[in-house]
Amino acid sequence: MSAVLTVESVSKRYRIQRxxxxxxxxxxxxxxxxxxxxxxxxWALRDVSFSVEQGRTLGIIGHNGAGKSTLLRLLCGLGRxxxxxxLHIGQVSxxxxxxxxxxxDMTGRENLVTGGILSGLTRRQVLAKQEEIIAFxxxxxxxxxxxxxxxxxxxxxxxxxxxxxxxxDVLVIDEVLAVGDSRFQQKCIERLAxxxxxxxxxxxxxxxxxxxxxxCDEVLVLEEGRVVMAGxxxxxxxxxxxxxxxxxxxxxxxxxxxxxQPNLKVEHGSRMGTLEAEISAVHLCDSQGRAIDTLSNADSxxxxxxxxxxKHLPDIALIAGIYNDTNVKCFETAxxxxxxxxxxxxxxxxxxCHLPExxxxxxxxxxxVGLYPIDWNYTYxxxxxxxxxxxxxxxxxxxxxxxxxxxRPVWSSLV
Amino acid sequence: MNSSTYYFDLxxxxxxxxxxxxxKGSVLGVxxxxxxxxxxxxxxxxLFQKVVPLxxxxxPAFVFSALLxxxxxxxxLGSSGGLLVGxxxxxxxxxxxxxxxxxxxxxxxxxxxxxxxxxxFVMLIFYGKTLTLTLLMLPLLMLIxxxxxxxxxxxxxxxxVFYRDVQHIVGVALMLLFYLTPVFYKxxxxxxxxxxxxxxxxxxxxxxxxxxxFFYGVFPEWRSLVFAGATSLVVCGFGYVIYTRCLPxxxxxx
Numbered sequence: 065m066s067a068v069l070t071v072e073s074v075s076k077r078y079r080i081q082r083x084x085x086x087x088x089x090x091x092x093x094x095x096x097x098x099x100x101x102x103x104x105x106x107w108a109l110r111d112v113s114f115s116v117e118q119g120r121t122l123g124i125i126g127h128n129g130a131g132k133s134t135l136l137r138l139l140c141g142l143g144r145x146x147x148x149x150x151l152h153i154g155q156v157s158x159x160x161x162x163x164x165x166x167x168x169d170m171t172g173r174e175n176l177v178t179g180g181i182l183s184g185l186t187r188r189q190v191l192a193k194q195e196e197i198i199a200f201x202x203x204x205x206x207x208x209x210x211x212x213x214x215x216x217x218x219x220x221x222x223x224x225x226x227x228x229x230x231x232x233d234v235l236v237i238d239e240v241l242a243v244g245d246s247r248f249q250q251k252c253i254e255r256l257a258x259x260x261x262x263x264x265x266x267x268x269x270x271x272x273x274x275x276x277x278x279x280c281d282e283v284l285v286l287e288e289g290r291v292v293m294a295g296x297x298x299x300x301x302x303x304x305x306x307x308x309x310x311x312x313x314x315x316x317x318x319x320x321x322x323x324x325q326p327n328l329k330v331e332h333g334s335r336m337g338t339l340e341a342e343i344s345a346v347h348l349c350d351s352q353g354r355a356i357d358t359l360s361n362a363d364s365x366x367x368x369x370x371x372x373x374x375k376h377l378p379d380i381a382l383i384a385g386i387y388n389d390t391n392v393k394c395f396e397t398a399x400x401x402x403x404x405x406x407x408x409x410x411x412x413x414x415x416x417c418h419l420p421e422x423x424x425x426x427x428x429x430x431x432x433v434g435l436y437p438i439d440w441n442y443t444y445x446x447x448x449x450x451x452x453x454x455x456x457x458x459x460x461x462x463x464x465x466x467x468x469x470x471x472r473p474v475w476s477s478l479v
Numbered sequence: 480m481n482s483s484t485y486y487f488d489l490x491x492x493x494x495x496x497x498x499x500x501x502x503k504g505s506v507l508g509v510x511x512x513x514x515x516x517x518x519x520x521x522x523x524x525x526l527f528q529k530v531v532p533l534x535x536x537x538x539p540a541f542v543f544s545a546l547l548x549x550x551x552x553x554x555x556l557g558s559s560g561g562l563l564v565g566x567x568x569x570x571x572x573x574x575x576x577x578x579x580x581x582x583x584x585x586x587x588x589x590x591x592x593x594x595x596x597x598x599x600f601v602m603l604i605f606y607g608k609t610l611t612l613t614l615l616m617l618p619l620l621m622l623i624x625x626x627x628x629x630x631x632x633x634x635x636x637x638x639x640v641f642y643r644d645v646q647h648i649v650g651v652a653l654m655l656l657f658y659l660t661p662v663f664y665k666x667x668x669x670x671x672x673x674x675x676x677x678x679x680x681x682x683x684x685x686x687x688x689x690x691x692x693f694f695y696g697v698f699p700e701w702r703s704l705v706f707a708g709a710t711s712l713v714v715c716g717f718g719y720v721i722y723t724r725c726l727p728x729x730x731x732x733x
Contacts, residue, residue, distance in 0.1 A: 143731050160571065161568055164567075169504075174496070186488045
């Protein structure tokens with residue numbers, strides 16, 4: 065097996081200019097006075113080296129701003145590294161910005177041709193594949209409507225469908241699997257899996273640990289532009305999660321003025337976070353609004369999450385999930401932007417999550433809740449196994465039932 | 480894959496998109512494209528026939544034969560500043576050469592020119608001008624103009640990424656250049672001292688050549704044509720060097 069893509073100690077530096085775009089006048093004055101702001105330099109990548117062998121899929125993970133997108137752009141030949149070099153055999157092509165070049169006033173079909181041609185097909189080849197692409201995007205009804213009338217999901221489906229119907233030697237994908245509903249995502253993943261079995265090489269980034277685990281052969285973890293580890297998906301994801309915890313701890317230490325981390329001792333479970341936004345109390349209530357810790361699986365559950373902002377935050381993200389005693393995630397729901405969902409956020413308040421039914425098997429469960437900054441880069445406050453919920457069943461449960469979900473089986477037999 | 484077919488398809492398709500989106504939803508559609516030069520013609524004819532008479536025979540045809548190529552050049556250069564800056568999605572697309580945008584803009588301008596040509600022919604016939612074999616020179620003139628436009632647009636589009644002043648400078652320069660190019664007057668009317676402005680301007684040489692083949696029905700002066708052609712090639716080469724040098728930084732800057 066030979067390497068189709070080799071990256072040799074690549075670094076990338078950006079000049080940060082505060083008021084971009086600078087004018088001619090400013091730049092002449094700067095040049096005349098010889099005052100270059102050396103401090104305004106930002107290293108997006110530092111000394112990154114790796115290689116990808118033919119037929120392998122490489123995943124790249126790292127928090128926002130770790131340099132993933134910069135790296136992928138360089139791999140596609142957009143821009144040049146400040147130092148180091150990138151060698152590749154064959155054509156490298158990528159899905160970086162979906163729908164670039166689409167025109168909102170033109171119909172789906174016209175934009176499909178644009179997308180296809182931009183992906184490297186001739187007009188004739190695009191027209192030959194037209195029906196296949198429309199079918200893949202599931203837009204048969206709307207294909208002759210202007211794209212501006214499309215929903216966001218339809219737009220992305222069209223963009224993805226036009227972009228994957230071509231045949232590069234190395235495919236680079238940046239976060240584009242977050243397209244459409246989960247069924248369409250599944251289709252995209254199958255498409256990539258087929259690409260993989262065809263012996264093609266691909267490089268992808270994703271925020272979704274499950275996608276990385278199922279699609280990648282090896283994973284690179286980037287942190288502040290450096291490769292912190294390269295290895296199999298399982299240990300890389302572990303490393304990534306550790307980094308997230310470290311970042312939270314570091315930030316918490318900074319916030320408390322270099323002192324030791326605030327004491328987050330709790331009687332049950334564990335708690336971590338910077339406490340810039342704090343979960344002051346969590347109440348589990350039944351349908352009558354009584355605080356409970358034991359609930360029948362026929363009843364409804366309301367999770368009341370009292371929060372308190374210790375400094376002004378324009379927006380936060382929150383999650384609430386139900387985990388069983390072996391830490392299997394039974395269900396989790398996330399609000400990526402509380403401001404977008406509930407409007408401006410007050411200093412104190414309560415987020416309420418109502419679950420009309422809990423089809424879970426009787427047993428011990430934990431309600432884990434957390435508050436995060438909207439880029440999910442670290443944690444404000446996370447309660448792990450702190451809130452216990454016992455699920456009981458009014459109906460006699462068959463002793464043969466096991467698992468997580470209670471599906472109320474009805475058995476019968478035919479002779 | 481045949482790459483020349485591919486580039487033809489790419490440019491053809493993008494030009495088509497440009498045309499379709501520009502005129503989509505309007506009743507007259509592509510017929511709008513000659514409206515601006517016609518309106519400008521009206522103003523010039525009124526000014527220089529009624530207000531300050533220039534005493535040029537068949538003045539509307541005289542102006543229009545030069546005004547059309549000028550409109551092509553000035554609209555292309557005027558819009559070139561925004562070509563890279565305004566098409567972030569395309570410029571940052573892998574395997575897409577941003578120079579395509581500049582070629583598309585030039586070709587699109589050329590098609591607008593061609594659409595307006597029948598009006599010029601009608602005008603020439605109306606004023607009793609005969610269309611002669613010199614019209615065979617038209618493709619050559621258009622080719623030279625394409626090369627010149629692409630060259631200048633490359634420089635403007637690339638520099639505008641780094642200094643947004645460029646597109647404003649271009650706006651001012653085009654306005655000045657309109658009066659310094661013999662579009663609505665005869666260069667012979669200018670005193671000897673300023674003649675140099677016309678002999679050493681490839682744009683003036685081109686405009687004069689267009690007028691020669693349409694209005695006067697004579698072959699353009701070959702010396703000025705060779706000069707215009709050579710200058711255009713040099714400008715285009717220079718523009719391409721600037722563009723290729725700056726391209727990696729362009730991707731980072733926009």
